[in-house]
Amino acid sequence: MRLGILRSTAVASVLGIAVLASGCAPGGGGTTGQNPSPSTVSTDISGSGPVTLELTDFWAGVEGEWIEAVIDDFEKKHPDVTIERTTEEWGQLNSTLNLKLQSDDGPDIASANNGWQSLGTLARGGLVRNLDPYVEAYGWGETVPPTIARQNQFSTDFTTMGTGSWFGTPMARTALIGLYYNIDELKALGLQPPTTLAELESAAAAVKAAGKTVFAYGSLDGVTAPLLGVQAALADKTALGSYVYGDTSVKVSDIAVAEAAKVVGDWASKGYFPEGYNGIDYNTAIANFKAGQGVFRWEYTGSLGLDAEQQKHFGYTQLAQSSGSVVAVGAAPAAMVISSRSEHPDVAAAFLDAMMSPEAGQRAADLGLVPALAPDATLPATSGTLVEEANAAKTLDKDDGYVPYFDWSSPTMFDTLTQQLQLLYAGKSTPQTLAEAVEQDRSAFLAGQG
Amino acid sequence: MLSTDEKTTAPHRPAPVVTASTPPRRPGGLARRRRLTGLALAAIPLALYGAVVLIPLAQSVRYSFYSWDGVGAATWVGLRNYASFATDPVLRSTVGHVLVLVVFFSVLPIVLGLLSAALLARGRSRGMAVYRWIFFLPQVLTSVVVALVFRRIYALDGPLNSVLQAVGLGSLARAWLADFTWALPALGLVGTWATFGFCMVLFISGTTAINPELYEAARMDGAGPVREFFCVTLPGLRGQVAIAVTLTVTASLRTFDLVWVTTRGGPGTSTLTPAVALYRAAFQNPQVGLAAAIGVTMAVLCLLIAVVVTRTAERD
Structure with a gap:
């Protein structure tokens, strides 16, 4: 017994010593609250001498080909500069980027996820640079639509997102939420592609009456695209943006959450979704749509993976609001950041500028990706769907009609939306309850922000 | 070491002349020296253990008292992260889910394992090894598969x-x-399927160690199969049952991969487990403090269960 006490005392003291040894408070791995931002910046990097920059991103497949092409173009233009690229899976990079940026041999440039979950946390921790001097030097404020620019902005006291200094940059590509349709099926039913939510409702009723599945959809995972797509067609764009960016004067009732949830919930109860949709996972739903089961599908652009032949059979439409203007959930596929530890910020900034150039947009179009910030990009004539997607992006660039991804409003918002939609479909929740859960999630997060 | 051992454990040997002439060493000094030598030999493994287990463990305990995003400065919040188990209905519900999983991962496989061990212990049939192998197979498969x-x-x-x-x-x-x-029971049955074979093989090997004379005696006294099970087999398997309970209960408390690959906690939050909530807090949402609090709570629970089970099994 005495030995037992001795042993537990020993263990306790070892643990105690370990606690003391590891410092008094966690954190401070970065230079907290200090985002280095040199007073003299240069857009002329010809005198930089040989420089090697490390880039870490999460792009594979065609997206990987795009960034490789942009790097090649940049290196040709600046023979002194070498960009060494490493790539990691999206979730993996998201969960380790904060550690990488604290390391001495970490990347100079990285792709981060927008919102507080990643970009905001990195900026607040002082791990990424304040890019304002470069915004001024390169004139990014003029070339980037304000609704896209603010997705990368944070106040320097890090209480507010969507305003203040730039901590990341977009790129000459975009990802929108919109409505895809099966061209052949619509034609067979004698229907026109819908341009408004009302037209979609009547087309949907006609499809259902003809005994076909209206929406290719599964709610097992990846459930939020229809809700957010409908919300963009209903909500006031300024209010929705302000809500996501944490403006507490805007309430959940101002941004059509309950209304959109009602529309989508009604689709479920009217049988517009396939049988057993609650058990269909995301990839199966996409495969079903491409196989012709379901006339419409809400989806993020670029996620269907349509090849040249399939592009002839699927169309894309961005529903206009009842006022006639087009609003859509859209953003660059990532926020590009420069590490606070980078020794060559001028060169890194020049590369970010190249990623936003019309040439990079053309590279995207050539590869079948939706270009942005490149109004004159020419699209391959064979890519039917891409032309429509790109036209939607062009309209949004022109109208400045982007609203941010809703899940940026708090780190847990995506989980909340998924859970609440599944409850709604099962009849265990109402659109009103869903909206309340959204509000509760955001206020809990904002309260913690201080 | 060896010579001193021989001296103490084998007193019948003729003692060397040298030691006979020197005064006998005090046992305390001897024990201390042996302990120090032991400690010195264990120093390297202990240091390694400290570096990879104890220090991270202590760090986790420390993080659990802070609100920390994993990058910036942390704020001391005392026991607030632990209080989330009481105040956050979703986190609270994960504890209930895990209790349901304990029934499926632990209680059911052990009951079924005992039953099949009892049936198989009564007679040996041909091809037993093949059956055992088939039932044990799920234990060998990767959980993701x-x-x-x-x-x-x-x-x-x-x-x-x-x-x-x-x-x-x-x-x-x-x-x-x-x-x-049905989602949670459905996942639970996967656990039953996976652990049943393990429990059965463990118990069958345990029954072979029971003295056959005990069975003969029981039968001579007129005990039927049920009586025989409760009077001979079950007491004889006490140690194996303790191992099975400890391993399966702690495994069910830590359930992550099964849920992550199948439902990710859905539909709604009906299959969310503490381990999945921990992963989300630590790696998807910047709530390192909360994640640490969940982890520490689960570790303490596992430790408590292990202690209670071993104490109960060792008691006579």
Whole structure:
């Protein structure tokens, strides 16, 4: 017994010593609250001498080909500069980027996820640079639509997102939420592609009456695209943006959450979704749509993976609001950041500028990706769907009609939306309850922000 | 070491002349020296253990008292992260889910394992090894493979529903993992399937160690199979049951991969486990403090269960 006490005392003291040894408070791995931002910046990097920059991103497949092409173009233009690229899976990079940026041999440039979950946390921790001097030097404020620019902005006291200094940059590509349709099926039913939510409702009723599945959809995972797509067609764009960016004067009732949830919930109860949709996972739903089961599908652009032949059979439409203007959930596929530890910020900034150039947009179009910030990009004539997607992006660039991804409003918002939609479909929740859960999630997060 | 051991444990040997002439060493000094030598030999493994287990453990305990995003400065919040178990209904519900899983991962496999061990212990038949191997197979499979297989089995157009339709029970067919009522039991049964074989093999090997004379004596006294099980087999398997309880209960408390691959905690939050909540807090949402608090709570629970089980099993 005495030995037992001795042993537990020993263990306790070892643990105690370990606690003391590891410092008094966690954190401070970065230079907290200090985002280095040199007073003299240069857009002329010809005198930089040989420089090697490390880039870490999460792009594979065609997206990987795009960034490789942009790097090649940049290196040709600046023979002194070498960009060494490493790539990691999206979730993996998201969960380790904060550690990488604290390391001495970490990347100079990285792709981060927008919102507080990643970009905001990195900026607040002082791990990424304040890019304002470069915004001024390169004139990014003029070339980037304000609704896209603010997705990368944070106040320097890090209480507010969507305003203040730039901590990341977009790129000459975009990802929108919109409505895809099966061209052949619509034609067979004698229907026109819908341009408004009302037209979609009547087309949907006609499809259902003809005994076909209206929406290719599964709610097992990846459930939020229809809700957010409908919300963009209903909500006031300024209010929705302000809500996501944490403006507490805007309430959940101002941004059509309950209304959109009602529309989508009604689709479920009217049988517009396939049988057993609650058990269909995301990839199966996409495969079903491409196989012709379901006339419409809400989806993020670029996620269907349509090849040249399939592009002839699927169309894309961005529903206009009842006022006639087009609003859509859209953003660059990532926020590009420069590490606070980078020794060559001028060169890194020049590369970010190249990623936003019309040439990079053309590279995207050539590869079948939706270009942005490149109004004159020419699209391959064979890519039917891409032309429509790109036209939607062009309209949004022109109208400045982007609203941010809703899940940026708090780190847990995506989980909340998924859970609440599944409850709604099962009849265990109402659109009103869903909206309340959204509000509760955001206020809990904002309260913690201080 | 060896010579001193021989001296103390084998007193019947003739003692060397040298030691006989020197005064006998005090036992305390001897013990201390032996302990120091032991400690010195264990120093390197202990240091390694400290570096990879104890220090991270202590760090986790420390993080659990802070609100920390993993990058910036942390704020001391005292026990607030732990209080989330009481105040956050979603986190609280994960504890209930895990208790349901304990029934499926631990209670059911042990009961079934004991039953099959009792049946098999009464007579030896040919091909036993093959059966054991088949039932043990799930234990060898990677959990992700098991989860993927069952995702297919439970799908709307999967084998389970096909069987139900074939026998005229088509009305029961559903997407099992998307059903608010059935998703958790469905996942639990995967655990039962996976751990049953392990428990059975453990118990069968335990019964072979029971003295056959005990069975003969019981039979001579007129005990039937039920009496024999409770009076001979079960007491004889006490140690094995303790091992099975400890391993299966702690495994069910830590359930992550099965849920992550199949439902990610859905539908709603009906299959969310503490381990999944921990992963989300630590790696998806910047709430390192909360994640640490969940981890510490689960570790303490596992430790408590292990202590209680071993104490109970060792008591006579």
